[in-house]
Amino acid sequence: MYFPKYRARRLRENAVLRQLVQETTLAPHDFILPLFITPGSGVRQEIASLPGHSHLSVDQAAEEAREVVDLGIPAVLLFGLPESKDAVGRAAYSPDGVIQQAVQGIKKAVPSLLVVTDVCLCEYTDHGHCGVVEGERIMNDLTLDLLCRTALSHIEAGADIVAPSDMMDGRVGAIRDTLDSKGHTHVPIMAYAAKYASSFYGPFREAVDSTPQFGDRRSYQMDPANVREALREVRLDVEEGADIVMVKPALPYLDVIYRVRQSTDLPLAAYNVSGEFAMLKAAAQLGWLDGEQAMLEALIGIKRAGADIIISYSAKEVARLLAR
Numbered sequence: 641m642y643f644p645k646y647r648a649r650r651l652r653e654n655a656v657l658r659q660l661v662q663e664t665t666l667a668p669h670d671f672i673l674p675l676f677i678t679p680g681s682g683v684r685q686e687i688a689s690l691p692g693h694s695h696l697s698v699d700q701a702a703e704e705a706r707e708v709v710d711l712g713i714p715a716v717l718l719f720g721l722p723e724s725k726d727a728v729g730r731a732a733y734s735p736d737g738v739i740q741q742a743v744q745g746i747k748k749a750v751p752s753l754l755v756v757t758d759v760c761l762c763e764y765t766d767h768g769h770c771g772v773v774e775g776e777r778i779m780n781d782l783t784l785d786l787l788c789r790t791a792l793s794h795i796e797a798g799a800d801i802v803a804p805s806d807m808m809d810g811r812v813g814a815i816r817d818t819l820d821s822k823g824h825t826h827v828p829i830m831a832y833a834a835k836y837a838s839s840f841y842g843p844f845r846e847a848v849d850s851t852p853q854f855g856d857r858r859s860y861q862m863d864p865a866n867v868r869e870a871l872r873e874v875r876l877d878v879e880e881g882a883d884i885v886m887v888k889p890a891l892p893y894l895d896v897i898y899r900v901r902q903s904t905d906l907p908l909a910a911y912n913v914s915g916e917f918a919m920l921k922a923a924a925q926l927g928w929l930d931g932e933q934a935m936l937e938a939l940i941g942i943k944r945a946g947a948d949i950i951i952s953y954s955a956k957e958v959a960r961l962l963a964r
């Protein structure tokens with residue numbers, strides 16, 4: 641009987657061998673944990689669609705930050721739930737806004753934790769869009785100035801990295817110029833470079849109450865059908881001065897992660913978004929799959945596709961599992 645000399649199973653014989661030939665690994669330092677900041681103090685209010693996550697007031701966020709650092713996770717990504725919303729998202733760039741306060745509180749409590757801030761208007765506008773609205777149009781260039789003010793206010797509060805997620809054209813360059821002109825030449829920008837108009841943001845929008853009041857985000861976020869366009873978006877952001885580029889969401893876009901990995905030598909982040917997290921949690925709660933194993937498998941898939949950094953609501957759970 642013919643049999644090939646090579647038997648693939650030889651290297652799967654036991655756990656030590658398997659580990660020796662493992663091509664991809666997950667570590668706590670691969671992760672960034674998103675946090676949702678809310679006004680007040682002593683607030684830790686569970687978010688129903690994101691099990692294990694809560695709206696945190698600044699003092700609670702500082703507590704959380706200590707835990708995050710102890711788990712070996714290097715960074716958090718902050719989102720804000722402001723006291724009030726208006727047409728131009730003033731609370732996003734107010735010097736004493738909820739994010740600006742949280743940055744200060746977290747950096748004071750845990751200086752070694754990297755604080756990344758999401759730069760966008762949608763959590764702060766009453767219409768829920770990521771930019772200034774005229775009629776039903778989202779105005780690109782009018783929005784840039786407000787994004788620059790937002791990014792600058794985060795950095796002045798002490799943030800380490802800004803992450804623009806609005807998908808306006810030219811915002812990375814505009815933010816770079818603003819930061820540089822104010823002496824913040826050392827501050828990196830993590831650009832949501834290829835961000836798709838995705839239904840997987842559902843739980844997040846519920847968490848920050850940012851569902852658009854009219855229309856949708858398809859005039860600024862990308863069409864899920866396109867991948868060459870993602871490469872174009874990445875190229876533009878790199879030319880404008882991005883230090884880290886991001887693909888978002890992650891799991892339905894592994895080919896995009898792979899293609900972007902081939903097209904740039906910058907660090908690549910992938911955002912394992914709220915809906916990806918929620919769907920695994922829901923299936924696990926129903927007993928339909930092993931939640932922990934499915935989560936690790938999904939995350940290693942994202943890493944294998946080429947991501948260096950994974951932004952994930954599972955970061956703490958993963959860090960605990962990896963420590964076992």
Ligand code: PBG
Pocket residue numbers: 758760762770805806840841842843844845857912913914915
């Ligand atoms: C803000 C923003 C969104 C997310 C991150 N930044 C929502 C959106 O674009 O509608 C989604 C994150 C997630 O679903 O986990 N623009």
